[in-house]
Amino acid sequence: MKIATFNINNVVSRLAVLTAWLEAEQPDVVCLQELKADQGAFPLAALEALGYGAVWKGQRTWNGVAILARGMTPVLTRTALPGDPDKAQARYIEAAVNGVLVGGLYLPNGNPAPGPKFDYKLVWFEAFNAHAQTLLDAKVPVVLAGDYNVVPTEADLYPNHSYGDNALLRPESRAAFQRLLDQGWTDGLRAIHPTGPLWTFWSYLRFRWPKDKGLRIDHLLVSPQLTDALVDAGVDRWVRDLDGASDHAPAWITLDR
């Protein structure tokens, strides 16, 4: 069972990129972020033609999250994060697929920091961590996949960077992510690849992709019920090279179940 997360950065204008990737890699479950599309503008028919069912929470212009499943429609359990301070922002969706509960998230970017956007990021993070703990307490198989907008360690971005105290690197952001891991979640990509670059994002600016100067901010966390089933993980870097690419590439894990 291959589960992926992909910040598509507009699901309508980048439908050809999404289609090319789905056809080539055939992931079983996909969490999408930054749909940037109204609820009614989601390209369900095109995805169904590829064999995917979907549930989604749309929002015009910004945010928006979806969960796709190959050969079935995910069983929707939530379209909002409990305790989200701003209900208008579509940043969390949750659904069951083949006995695995999948949470798809688009954590607030938080820039500029400090400021109200950074405050919102930290409040959202705490609400998310609280919900993650309730999921752990349920002792069911869970994957939390999405754009966390956190670079966990200095090994998770290119050397000699100039990100300074960017909200993605701030100690408060990293500490919140570490508290999440400390609940008992396993970082799927790092568990399979303990060292080395695992970039999932390359800015459009300054030739970051041709220079391979990236960041790792898209993560898949697995609950203890699934750690033994985790057999592979990776980043589909080729998708970042397509014409009209998102600035993110899909990240994925494979579970033996």
Place this chain on the structure above:
DNA sequence: ATGACTCCATTTTGGAGA
């Protein structure tokens, strides 16, 4: 370097992303 890319809406500038 409030630079550069990319897209969109409150459109012909500016906001957001990270």
